[in-house]
Amino acid sequence: MRRIACLLALCVLPIPVVAAPLTPDMCKDAPPPPEPWTSWMQSGAEIAGGVPHSAPRLILGKPVVATLRPSVQVQYAVEPEPLRPKSHGGLFTLALKDPARVGIGLSGPARVDIVMDRQRLESVGAELGPECSTIRQIVWFDLPAGVHLIQIADSPARELRVMVADAMANRALPPAPEQEF
Numbered sequence: 001m002r003r004i005a006c007l008l009a010l011c012v013l014p015i016p017v018v019a020a021p022l023t024p025d026m027c028k029d030a031p032p033p034p035e036p037w038t039s040w041m042q043s044g045a046e047i048a049g050g051v052p053h054s055a056p057r058l059i060l061g062k063p064v065v066a067t068l069r070p071s072v073q074v075q076y077a078v079e080p081e082p083l084r085p086k087s088h089g090g091l092f093t094l095a096l097k098d099p100a101r102v103g104i105g106l107s108g109p110a111r112v113d114i115v116m117d118r119q120r121l122e123s124v125g126a127e128l129g130p131e132c133s134t135i136r137q138i139v140w141f142d143l144p145a146g147v148h149l150i151q152i153a154d155s156p157a158r159e160l161r162v163m164v165a166d167a168m169a170n171r172a173l174p175p176a177p178e179q180e181f
Helices: 002-012
Strands: 045-047 064-067 088-096 100-106 111-116 125-128 137-143 146-155 159-166
Touching (some): 064 088, 088 100, 100 111, 111 137, 146 159
Parallel strands (some): 045 064
Antiparallel strands (some): 088 146, 100 137, 125 137
16 A cells, blocks of 8 residues: 555656757757847858957857857957966957847857956846757847957857847837827
């Protein structure tokens, strides 16, 4: 009787479900990533800067395959937390004419920070990229208008696809209030 009770108890316990990794066949007919990441697979290339004043500019919605530098050759405005030996990194700038929530998508593991006035800005969120895309991670920031320094650090790979996207890109605007004439 005791055995039956134990077996019945096991039947009602939740069993953790582990998602199987996605295979290329599962993603062959996948739609493109959703807004604001639809241009993720467009081509562009850029060599990351080693010092802030010569950092190349990233443009909202335009992805680049960034060639990173050995981290020891990058003069970070704010030193990143401990770096792996033989990691890669680089600097970019981003200019915004209006305040915006922006996401920085990366194709591989790396640390991404935005620096303004020699202060690291806090991110407002982070997430994995859309399923069946090559976006590994997205880090979100609420940024004021102006020029911002983007620091990428601690990447094990020398090349990394990077894209900065406005959270509101290509979204329908709210309807204008009706006016009486």
